[in-house]
Amino acid sequence: MKSVQSTFLLFFLIFYNTALAWGPTGHRVVGYVAQKHLTKKASKKVNDILQLYSLEMCGNYMDFIRSDTNYRHMNSWHYVSIPDGMNYHESNKNPKGDVINTIEKLIIELKKKEFKIFENEEFAIMALVHMVGDIHQPLHVGLSEDRGGNKVKLEWFGEKTNLHRIWDTDMIDHLKLSYRELGDQVDRNITSTQVANWQSTSVRDWAEESQKLRSSCYDFGDKKRLGYGYIFRHKQTIHLRLEQAGVRLAGLLNQIYD
Ligand SMILES: [Zn+2]
Incomplete structure (x- = not known):
């Protein structure tokens, strides 16, 4: 993992040019909310295992390593594509894996303490924090034809962006709150x-909820310039999904470590 750390800055820069996961603040909010709902015992165990980052900060690790070729096989684990009118069970699965089946396997590994998908327990926890966050972002349970909204080009307060990025980052950053302030809120x-x-x-329930929410993300009609009105309509959903992700992450960690 040391080589990963040394190239951290490079990946950090590349990460900011892609729009593929809750942004840094979103993932930190999930870790922060989870921390508040951990039992004392689980918190001690989890924080003893986490060396690189705290639970609040470790959720971004999966994005930091995205551009490292050693981890490229993990790129499809951030999302799942499910067509409208279909459930996960009926849909064609990505042979490289997706966010649903990777979280399910990861939970089993953490319970058994046998790490095959990720190198060790620390990496597995960091991945879990990230992916439980991702699956709650409605556009991470997306449509393959527009790559979960990445192909939907829009303007956000005059800046070029896309629908996926608006949900991952732009709306959250617009609030101008720290992850702790947003987490407390x-x-x-x-x-x-x-x-x-x-x-x-269950993990599949979380994905189903995201899938149900995603159609409302497209409620801007022909408008290409989004701003205050869009935030007004969706702020509650963003808050809800970040909170649910944190509370459910704590539930998993309590199950495993308490
Ligand atoms: Zn992600």
């Missing part, structure tokens, strides 16, 4: 019943 009123309900759902 999205997770401020949760009840223990809500936590239990959300944590009782």
Whole structure:
């Protein structure tokens, strides 16, 4: 993993030129919210294993390594493509893997402590933090024809962007909040019943929720310039998905480490 660290800066720069996952703030919010919902025991174990980054910061690691050829086989693990009117079970699976079946395998590996997909337990946790975040972004359960909105070219307050990037990064960055401020905001009123309900759902349920939400992401008609109106319509969804991702990630980590 050392070689990865040494080339960190290069990948960091490349990462900012692609639009393929919640941006840095989004993934940090997921880790931060999860940290708040971990049991004491699970928190101690997870934080003892994580050496490179804290739980709050480690969610971006999967993006930092994207451009390293050693990890290129992981590129399809950030998303899944499912056509409208079809569920995951019925859809054609990517032979290289997708975000759904990779999370499912990863949970088994973490429970058994046998690491085949990722090199070791630390990497596996960092990947889990990232992918539980990704699967909650509605356009990561996307349509293959527009690559989850990456091909939908738009303007965001006068800047060229695309629909996928608006959901990963532009709307969140527009709030101008730190990940802690945003995390506290999205997770401020949760009840223990809500936590239990959300944590009782499966990886496939999370994907199904994203798939249901994604059609509303396209609610701009012929307009190519998006801004305040679009944020107004979708801010609650962004908050909800970040909070659910964090709470569910905590649920998994509590199951494995408590
Ligand atoms: Zn990703």
